[in-house]
Amino acid sequence: MLKIVSLFISFCFMxxxxxxxxxxxxxxxxxxxxxxxNVYVMHGPLSEPSVANHGFMNNPGLIISDKGLIVIDPGSAYSVGKEVLKEIKKISDKPILAVFNTHIHGDHWLANQAIKEIYPDVKMYGHPDMITQANGDEGLIWVDMMERLTEGKTKGTKVVAPELSVNQGDAIEVDGQHFRIHSMIPTHTNTDIMIEHVESKTLFLGDNSFYLRMGRFDGSASMLGNIKALEYATDLNMTAYVPGHGQTGKSDTAVKPFLDYMIRVKEVVQVGFDDELQDFEIKEKVIGQFDDYKNWEGFSVNFGKHINTMYLEIEKTAW
Ligand SMILES: [Zn+2]
Ligand SMILES: [Zn+2]
Incomplete structure (x- = not known):
């Protein structure tokens, strides 16, 4: 009887x-x-920021060291950061020692505020241009955008930018855990870093890669640069790749599908450009060749824009 009761209690606990x-x-x-x-990821929703998802959409990462924790991209708002902290506590109650931010897009770093509030001595790392932009207009634009898209759910969010700069080739040690910084900008933006956790052979790609979701390339991006960065990332031969959005996996799921997509966009745009077609004509002509991506979240909104971005880049290299 006692055994049944204790089984029941442990079942309830689970x-x-x-x-x-x-x-x-x-x-x-x-x-x-x-x-x-020692590496954990909380895979966020694939949707755009909304009332329903509270603005949460990215993949916060967590690395456990001997005496503490290291967080990569804690999320999109103060309120989201507090929820992410609650989930972190369920994995470990060690203090957060360091935070890395992969790039300027606010869905990845506006939750810094929630971490800094509890751990004021935390070390926060980012690309120097990410730090400058976050402390300038771009940071405020992201705070406003998140509040608007979530109809006020992210209210109270303030810019808390990293204060420590890291760049291509840097090696950082946090409590015995080693990190290598890979940055080949411009790629997804002109502020991206990819973070390699040496001990586990995990690469945090930021938004240089997506899986089952398409993203925007803003005015600072380079799709050609992004292709090179993902070829480089594949050659690092990591055991786990964490995309900015979508499931973590080996390179064949977390890197290759998006890399192949961009390469295919490059090829069709080059052919169209050589045939003197306009970007919208190329889009209409080739969209049927991208059936294997049409179910990716955001494909229909982004495909024409991707063709346009690639067209402008190829046009530039042609002169
Ligand atoms: Zn992004
Ligand atoms: Zn993102």
């Missing part, structure tokens, strides 16, 4: 742990998953 993931209703439940030795 259920209660399970049900304590961050519950965003129809959007889903979110919690950290182990993706490698």
């Amino acid at each position: 259920v209660s742990l399970e049900s304590h993931a961050w519950d965003l209703g129809e959007v889903g439940t979110f919690q950290f998953e182990k993706v490698n030795q």
